Amino acid sequence: MANSKFEYVKDFETDDRLPRCNWIVVRIDGCHFHQFSADHAFEKPNDENALNLMNACAVSMLEQFPDIVFAYGVSDEYSFVLKEASQFYQRRASKILSLTVSYFTAVYVMKWKEFFPHKDLKRPPFFDGRVVCYPRAKIIRDYLSWRQVDCHINNQYNTCFWMLVKSGKTEREAQEMLKGTLSKDKNELLFQQFGVNYDKVPAMFRKGSCVYRDKVEEIVKFDESRNPVRRIRKKVVLGHFDIIGPNFWHEHPEILEED
Amino acid sequence: MANSKFEYVKDFETDDRLPRCNWIVVRIDGCHFHQFSADHAFEKPNDENALNLMNACAVSMLEQFPDIVFAYGVSDEYSFVLKEASQFYQRRASKILSLTVSYFTAVYVMKWKEFFPHKDLKRPPFFDGRVVCYPRAKIIRDYLSWRQVDCHINNQYNTCFWMLVKSGKTEREAQEMLKGTLSKDKNELLFQQFGVNYDKVPAMFRKGSCVYRDKVEEIVKFDESRNPVRRIRKKVVLGHFDIIGPNFWHEHPEILEED
Amino acid sequence: MANSKFEYVKDFETDDRLPRCNWIVVRIDGCHFHQFSADHAFEKPNDENALNLMNACAVSMLEQFPDIVFAYGVSDEYSFVLKEASQFYQRRASKILSLTVSYFTAVYVMKWKEFFPHKDLKRPPFFDGRVVCYPRAKIIRDYLSWRQVDCHINNQYNTCFWMLVKSGKTEREAQEMLKGTLSKDKNELLFQQFGVNYDKVPAMFRKGSCVYRDKVEEIVKFDESRNPVRRIRKKVVLGHFDIIGPNFWHEHPEILEED
């Protein structure tokens, strides 16, 4: 009432509901994480604790937001897939974007000490994000493949680069040596010069991380004869799989099931 | 290259740059803060520490993002005004929204212990946000007035409500007693029943909080005769003013200066 | 060059490309056609010439714009479906909307005399339009069903209404008599009072009109022995079918074929 004179300013808000029957991807990306990881002396090319922290945040996300059916993470980036029929906040893009990014950030700061017990946070870690709609499950698979190919290319390059640097090359020299090399050249270099079989590099580094819900058998109680009673439960799980090929999706058809 | 087969998925991203020559407001709002403040036993109707934490986050925001020219906060909500000519991330709405909300959240969690040294965070605090464009400085003033009127109405109501509850009424009884009362009735009630002069309630509760940059004279060093050398500096400051009337804006014309 | 000082105004234009992998529907609707049809004494409830003119315009549309794969029209409304993979004007919504509406309008005025040789156009006929994206062929079918159900409901009602009015009822009386009647009541009324079997009403009135490309055998020339040489050609055709059930679509699977 008293407020009505100014309330017209609400009319400037726009309706940003995302179209129905589209899968929604929120991709979160560390802001100035180059600087952030330097400030906190993250290991190169991969800091296992930092990745584990990212993954723990992603697990929290799926536990908090039931409409997220799958998440894929690599480096300081994570993609969250909301189910096609989601009615989360009436599919309003700003709501979905802001509160997922915010929740992720809060968990990241709160869990920091768990993963870096001996390091203090020197500055606020923060993330930007974007929301994209995809009209088919098939395209979501292509989206995730796009991210995993990126993971592969970057990780292979970075593995070589930091091996060279740690072996005494300058960063510029390392860069020069890698310019124009193909995937197999890099594998060769790793093996010949450093005795590293790239396929033995931890899957988390090579494949990134997948978070989803899976059926897990759990002991829920013990009966009067002290025998365990087991139940099948849906639980948020983490793994490092190939998600470009069909196998993972054949084994988990319910994740990207279309209406 | 190797990636090109999947890269078409980028085409689904939309261009969300906000129109030029518009002031940009990001309004951040606590998500499920009713529950959050109950979990952390915030004082009713206003928890001074919680408000001070919100304000500290807002100050950090202006220190981090130079394009924010003004912020106004009340309760678990904060509005940030970006200058009309801002080119921050080319004015892309998702970038602006996500990283400001994320930064605010990170600071909130990091500074929690400063303001609540004896309370642990029990769950991640998180915020949603929205971005709105306003084509005139005059409308930004109306926007801010809208928020401050809201602050006034809510705070006056809540002050009465909690006074009644603390005096022994049930929440339902308090609600019934306030139904249909006007502003002056509530002032009367506060004064008659509780001896409270509403105008003496702390300005932070009644007026909300303003954060902006102001010229501040600072001693920057001492000269050889040990006399202080003063400089005028722009500094982020906090205050609790009436921003509906013209006075504040007359005194700070540079804040909403149009191109 | 000389122009650069003002060229910044182009920055206010927005990118309105429609998302890929979505069928595009342009629905055109007569503006103030209630008045327009009164001014030109269109027959009630259906003016055959006016519908034939609309259909002729739709045929011209498919001949002019190869990306339109199907059109459905009823009364002064026509929906045009552009194929999912269309790259017509890079899928820019304004371009697609404006030029299709404009072309339709131009043809309408140019062909008027063909269908109304004895009536002059008294005022400019004009149409509004909208563009909507649909992510699945299945939803396009639902969209078209929605329009055809509307056609049925309106035509059955209007047939009854005008029969009553022509038989001497006032418009208000006719309206009252039809209030709350079901489909079968209306059929009964038509049969009992006017001896009209609704199923014998021309299909164009009951079903609306479909325009699409079909394989048609044509005589393209005569060989030396004067025997006709036939070729299968794709030709724009018009029909009045049920498009809610599966038959039409089973017979024409190529129309809504997904990528």
Add this chain to the structure above:
Amino acid sequence: MANSKFEYVKDFETDDRLPRCNWIVVRIDGCHFHQFSADHAFEKPNDENALNLMNACAVSMLEQFPDIVFAYGVSDEYSFVLKEASQFYQRRASKILSLTVSYFTAVYVMKWKEFFPHKDLKRPPFFDGRVVCYPRAKIIRDYLSWRQVDCHINNQYNTCFWMLVKSGKTEREAQEMLKGTLSKDKNELLFQQFGVNYDKVPAMFRKGSCVYRDKVEEIVKFDESRNPVRRIRKKVVLGHFDIIGPNFWHEHPEILEED
């Protein structure tokens, strides 16, 4: 009711209302008018009849749509400015775009014979359009200046080009001769080679056309002594003015008056 099963398809329609407190420009542009003007043997570089027809359409537009406060046209293009506070179709972009383009097109075809009594329309003329928002009157003036500078540059070039071609040069030769020339070079060429003073070229060609409402004194009736009774009326008028400089706008301050 019966329809509800399919009505969900309406949810795919988006809310496209344009932001308040913004001037709205609809710019209409001939589609394939290069071909269209060749087919109808338009004179080069300017066909007076074709321009007069465009202008007549623009006048009709202002007569039909009261929210259009100004129109500026050049060649086969016309810009229509809707007043800042317009609530025309609740400012829905598709409605505004489609029905203005459609109305313009209908009038173009209907008035063709008036301006080309000896030429038949050989194909449907059609136009595309776009809608752009501008938050200040000052920017609308810059927008209009942008179009008028364009008019000047194109017309001066085309005048030279066609003079050269008519004097016997090939189109390629003419193009070569004009490459890199400045404005004053072109004026010189016109004067030296063809005795043409560019400033004497008709203003409609050099300046384009402005359509707006102006106060006009009209005789509305004659009193009993047969003396004329005059009234000041607002009438749609057409002129060819400089709209880059301030004079026109000083003389017509009401056209772009801000709220």
